Amino acid sequence: MDSTNTAILLLLLALVYLLLTLSSWGKARLPPGPRPLPLLGNLLQLRSQDMLTSLTKLSKEYGSVYTVHLGPRPVVVLSGYQTVKEALVDQGDEFSGRGSYPVFFNFTKGNGIAFSNGDRWRALRRFSVQILRNFGMGKRSIEERILEEGGFLLAELRKTEGEPFDPTFVLSRSVSNIICSVIFGSRFDYDDERLHTIISLINDNFQIMSSPWGEWYNIFPSLLHCVPGPHRRLFPNFGCMKALIARSVRDHQASLDPDSPRDFIDCFLTKMAQEQQDPLSHFHMDTLLMTTHNLLFGGTETVGTTLRHAFLALMKFPKVQARVQEEIDRVVGRARLPSLEDRAAMPYTDAVIHEVQRFADIIPMNLPHRVTRDTDFHGFLIPKGTDVITLLNTVHHDPSQFPAPQEFNPGHFLDDNEAFKKSPAFMPFSAGRRLCLGESLARMELFLFLTAILQSFSLQPLVAPEDIDLTPLSSGLGHVPRPFQLCARAR
Numbered sequence: 413m414d415s416t417n418t419a420i421l422l423l424l425l426a427l428v429y430l431l432l433t434l435s436s437w438g439k440a441r442l443p444p445g446p447r448p449l450p451l452l453g454n455l456l457q458l459r460s461q462d463m464l465t466s467l468t469k470l471s472k473e474y475g476s477v478y479t480v481h482l483g484p485r486p487v488v489v490l491s492g493y494q495t496v497k498e499a500l501v502d503q504g505d506e507f508s509g510r511g512s513y514p515v516f517f518n519f520t521k522g523n524g525i526a527f528s529n530g531d532r533w534r535a536l537r538r539f540s541v542q543i544l545r546n547f548g549m550g551k552r553s554i555e556e557r558i559l560e561e562g563g564f565l566l567a568e569l570r571k572t573e574g575e576p577f578d579p580t581f582v583l584s585r586s587v588s589n590i591i592c593s594v595i596f597g598s599r600f601d602y603d604d605e606r607l608h609t610i611i612s613l614i615n616d617n618f619q620i621m622s623s624p625w626g627e628w629y630n631i632f633p634s635l636l637h638c639v640p641g642p643h644r645r646l647f648p649n650f651g652c653m654k655a656l657i658a659r660s661v662r663d664h665q666a667s668l669d670p671d672s673p674r675d676f677i678d679c680f681l682t683k684m685a686q687e688q689q690d691p692l693s694h695f696h697m698d699t700l701l702m703t704t705h706n707l708l709f710g711g712t713e714t715v716g717t718t719l720r721h722a723f724l725a726l727m728k729f730p731k732v733q734a735r736v737q738e739e740i741d742r743v744v745g746r747a748r749l750p751s752l753e754d755r756a757a758m759p760y761t762d763a764v765i766h767e768v769q770r771f772a773d774i775i776p777m778n779l780p781h782r783v784t785r786d787t788d789f790h791g792f793l794i795p796k797g798t799d800v801i802t803l804l805n806t807v808h809h810d811p812s813q814f815p816a817p818q819e820f821n822p823g824h825f826l827d828d829n830e831a832f833k834k835s836p837a838f839m840p841f842s843a844g845r846r847l848c849l850g851e852s853l854a855r856m857e858l859f860l861f862l863t864a865i866l867q868s869f870s871l872q873p874l875v876a877p878e879d880i881d882l883t884p885l886s887s888g889l890g891h892v893p894r895p896f897q898l899c900a901r902a903r
C-alpha cells in the first residue's frame with residue numbers, strides 16, 4: 413500500500429470515528445446543569461460539608477431534572493415528588509439499575525443484592541424475597557419473634573431504673589437480633605460478643621458513610637484511598653464483618669440438612685449445591701457472603717436510627733407522646749403487648765410513625781440508581797449507564813404534598829376525621845423496582861417496638877424540650893441523629 417492509499421485509509425477511519433462519536437453525542441441529550449471543570453466536575457459548586465444541601469440548591473436553579481458532574485462523571489439529579497415518582501415508578505424498568513457507590517462496591521464487587529445489576533441482581537433479589545417470606549417476613553411468625561425480642565428490650569429498659577442512658581446500643585441490639593435470627597437461625601444474647609461486633613462495625617461504617625469522608629470517597633475513591641482519615645476504617649470494618657459471616661457459614665456447612673433448612677444461610681447453601689454444575693449460576697460463596705452482609709447492614713442500622721429519631725421527636729413534642737400513650741391505653745390496655753392487629757385501630761400512632769419517617773428522612777439521597785437503557789425523560793435522552801440521584805429528601809419536603817413540610821406534624825398523615833391517610837409521597841423506603849427489600853419487616857419492627865416501649869415507659873429528656881435539636885448530626889448516606897441521653901420512666 414503506497415503512502416497516498418494509507419493517507420486515504422487513515423482519513424476514512426478518522427471520518428468514521430468522527431461520525432460515530434457525533435451520532436452518539438447527537439443522540440444523548442443530558443439535562444442542563446452547572447458547567448463542569450475538567451476532572452473536578454462541579455466540585456466547586458458542591459459544598460463538601462453537605463452534598464444534600466448543595467444538590468437541593470442546584471435544583472432550585474436548574475429545575476427538577478439536571479446534570480451535575482461528580483468529578484469527571486455526569487450524574488442526573490431528580491427532585492420533587494412528581495419527577496421522582498415518574499422515574500422510579502412510571503419508568504421503573506429504565507431507572508432500576510444500581511449506580512456507582514465505590515464505598516460499598518469496592519467491598520462487595522457487585523456480589524450482593526444491593527449493589528449488583530442485571531441478571532445477578534434479579535436472581536438474588538427474587539431468591540432473597542422468597543426466603544425472607546418463607547421465614548415469616550410480613551407474617552405472624554415474624555411478629556412473634558419481634559414481640560419476644562420486644563420483651564427482652566423492655567427488660568433492658570427496666571434495668572436503667574429511670575436513670576439517664578444513651579439508647580443507641582440498647583435499640584440496635586434488639587433490632588439487629590430480628591434480622592440475625594432470620595439469617596443465622598437464632599437470636600444472640602445481649603452480651604454475646606458477636607452481636608456487639610456486628611452492631612459496632614455497622615454503626616461505625618454508617619456514621620463514616622454519612623460524613624463528608626464517605627461522600628468524598630465516593631467521588632474520588634483512588635485518591636481518598638491514599639489519604640489518612642476515618643474512611644480508612646471502612647474496609648477493615650467490612651473485612652471483620654465478612655470474616656464473622658464466613659465463620660457462621662462454615663458452621664452451617666458442617667451441620668447442613670438440605671431437607672430442613674434452619675435459616676437464610678441454609679437456604680442459600682442448598683441453592684448453591686443445586687446449581688453447582690451451572691457455570692452461569694449467581695449462587696456462590698461470594699454472593700452468599702455479600703447478600704448476607706447487605707441484609708444485616710440494611711436490617712440493623714436503618715430501624716435503629718429511625719427509632720432514635722422517634723425518641724427525640726416524642727421528647728420534643730410531649731403532647732404527641734401523651735396522645736400516642738392515650739391511644740395505646742385505650743385500644744390495647746396494659747395487660748398485653750400491642751400487636752399488629754391493633755394498628756388499624758390506632759390511626760394517630762400510625763400517623764406519628766409515618767411522620768417520624770418522613771421528617772427523619774434517614775436515607776435523604778436514596779441509594780444511587782442507573783438507567784438500564786437509553787431513556788427518554790422530560791424531553792432529554794439519558795444514555796444507558798448514566799447514574800441518577802433521586803433526592804428523597806425533596807419528596808418528603810415537597811410543599812405540594814405536605815402543607816408544612818418543615819414542621820413535625822402527624823396531621824400530614826391524618827384526614828379531617830382523624831383517620832389514617834396514606835400519602836404517595838411517603839418514600840423512606842424509596843419506590844419502584846429497587847424498593848427496600850425489608851420494608852414490611854421494618855414497618856412491623858417500628859410499630860411493635862415503639863408501642864411496646866410507650867406502653868410501659870415515658871421518655872424524658874435531660875434538657876428542656878425546646879432545646880432538643882432534631883436536625884441531623886450529619887447527612888450523607890444517612891441522616892444520623894445527634895447523640896443524646898434520656899430517662900425511661902416506668903408508667
Ligand code: HEM
Nearest residue numbers: 525526710711714715775779840841842846848849850854
Ligand atoms: C426504617 C428502615 C429502613 C429504611 C428507611 C430503608 C431504606 C432503604 C432505601 C431508601 C433503599 C434503597 C432503595 C433504592 O435503591 O431505591 C433500601 C434498599 C435496601 N434495603 Fe432497606 N430500609 C430499611 C430497612 C431495611 C431492612 C429491615 C432490611 C433487611 C431485611 C433492608 C434491606 C434492604 C436491601 C437488601 C436493599 C437493597 C434492595 C435492592 O437494591 O434491590 N432494609 N432500603
